[in-house]
Amino acid sequence: MLAKTAAVVIGSFPLGESDRLVTFYSRDFGKIRGVAKSARRMRSRFGSALELCTLGELVFFDSGRSELVRVDHFDITRPFDRVRENLEKLAQAAWMIECVARLTAERDRHAALFGLLVRGLRAFDGPRPPTRVAIAFGVRCVEALGHRPRLDACIACGRAYPFPRPALGDGGVLCEACARPGGDALAISPATIGAFERLRSVSWDEALAMPLGRAEAELPALLEAQVARLIGHPTRSTKFQREVQRLL
Numbered sequence: 237m238l239a240k241t242a243a244v245v246i247g248s249f250p251l252g253e254s255d256r257l258v259t260f261y262s263r264d265f266g267k268i269r270g271v272a273k274s275a276r277r278m279r280s281r282f283g284s285a286l287e288l289c290t291l292g293e294l295v296f297f298d299s300g301r302s303e304l305v306r307v308d309h310f311d312i313t314r315p316f317d318r319v320r321e322n323l324e325k326l327a328q329a330a331w332m333i334e335c336v337a338r339l340t341a342e343r344d345r346h347a348a349l350f351g352l353l354v355r356g357l358r359a360f361d362g363p364r365p366p367t368r369v370a371i372a373f374g375v376r377c378v379e380a381l382g383h384r385p386r387l388d389a390c391i392a393c394g395r396a397y398p399f400p401r402p403a404l405g406d407g408g409v410l411c412e413a414c415a416r417p418g419g420d421a422l423a424i425s426p427a428t429i430g431a432f433e434r435l436r437s438v439s440w441d442e443a444l445a446m447p448l449g450r451a452e453a454e455l456p457a458l459l460e461a462q463v464a465r466l467i468g469h470p471t472r473s474t475k476f477q478r479e480v481q482r483l484l
């Protein structure tokens with residue numbers, strides 16, 4: 237079967253002498269992995285199209301006998317090369333891409349998530365700080381995939397929020413009594429819980445622009461905790477983000 241779809245490159249690794257193993261997140265088929273033959277040769281027909289974050293029109297052949305497809309063409313629609321030229325943007329984009337790559341199954345179509353990823357990558361060309369782009373993306377990403385953290389009541393005892401001194405537990409908020417004293421539950425400010433709820437309900441442009449105060453610094457930790465819980469370990473890109481922070 238030969239198929240065509242809009243897709244973003246979310247992973248790209250050398251394979252053998254001259255090929256590449258490429259992971260795409262596509263509008264019509266969800267996550268797809270495929271082999272691009274001779275992609276690493278000089279004057280390859282793929283040129284630089286298979287770089288991380290690139291949006292393009294993918295033409296692939298699916299034999300039905302393998303999980304991997306054959307990548308026939310990938311024509312760039314938007315290269316998003318400014319993302320790769322700026323370490324801070326790249327670090328945040330890497331987290332967004334890791335969320336999509338790790339929280340979705342292969343061939344599980346989710347057009348809204350594809351639209352969100354493209355919108356997020358496009359926002360790096362705008363004036364907003366890269367961390368804010370990742371926050372706005374992260375809130376909507378966990379929501380779209382049905383993994384929103386529970387913030388309306390304590391996840392252990394059901395006590396309705398608001399209560400004083402909330403902490404972040406496994407998948408949601410914990411009350412003071414349930415957050416083990418001396419345990420590893422992360423304290424979370426009521427301002428951050430409020431900001432998360434507001435970010436869900438406003439438009440994308442408002443989510444990029446609204447003032448967040450001190451929640452701006454806490455929201456990435458809340459989102460990362462949620463994603464790390466779902467994939468079973470911290471994201472690799474947060475380690476990259478910390479390394480970038482040390483350089484800046």
Ligand SMILES: [Zn+2]
Nearest residue numbers: 390393411414
């Ligand atoms: Zn409780």
